[in-house]
Amino acid sequence: MKPALPIEVDPASGVWSTDGLPMIYLPRHFFVNNHVEIEKALGRAAYAQSLYAGGYRSAHFWCAQEAATHGLSGLAVAEHYLQRLSQRGWGRFSFIAADVHSGAAQIALTHSVFVLAQGIAGVPVRSDKLCYLFAGWFAGAMDWVGEDLGERWRTFSRETQCEAEGHAHCVFTVSALGAR
Numbered sequence: 001m002k003p004a005l006p007i008e009v010d011p012a013s014g015v016w017s018t019d020g021l022p023m024i025y026l027p028r029h030f031f032v033n034n035h036v037e038i039e040k041a042l043g044r045a046a047y048a049q050s051l052y053a054g055g056y057r058s059a060h061f062w063c064a065q066e067a068a069t070h071g072l073s074g075l076a077v078a079e080h081y082l083q084r085l086s087q088r089g090w091g092r093f094s095f096i097a098a099d100v101h102s103g104a105a106q107i108a109l110t111h112s113v114f115v116l117a118q119g120i121a122g123v124p125v126r127s128d129k130l131c132y133l134f135a136g137w138f139a140g141a142m143d144w145v146g147e148d149l150g151e152r153w154r155t156f157s158r159e160t161q162c163e164a165e166g167h168a169h170c171v172f173t174v175s176a177l178g179a180r
């Protein structure tokens, strides 16, 4: 099957884009190998914290851009976000639950790149929660949803189970931190 999302390539610059947002297309083993090396260099706790902050801001920005592009609002934007991530090959993401009164949510992930890339091109095989790079994305998306709905919640997100630990799928739990 062909990609399920629109991809444009600028003939002059070669820049790829989807919905007007520039994208980078790269080999999965390259991305995951880099991820593993940075984790090794920085230590997982510090690296995860940096990824969380960058991922949170990026997801929040993405939601604002895509809401304007497609005329979407509220939780539909976060659902569109999970669909787009799934169409871009990061894995298959879907909401198990989402509470539009608090921002609390649970997201299931199958076929995560971090699980699938294990054992390829020197990527280590580990029984651990491997997909923490995604964690900040869902807090960023749910906080954007809250702002769009006129709510004042803030959330925190983390991977609470991983397929690499032997579970059927990964789960991200977005917890409500309460009002700002």
Ligand SMILES: [Zn+2]
Pocket (backbone or CB within 6 Å): 112, 115, 129, 130, 131, 159, 161, 162, 163, 164, 170, 171
């Ligand atoms: Zn996982």
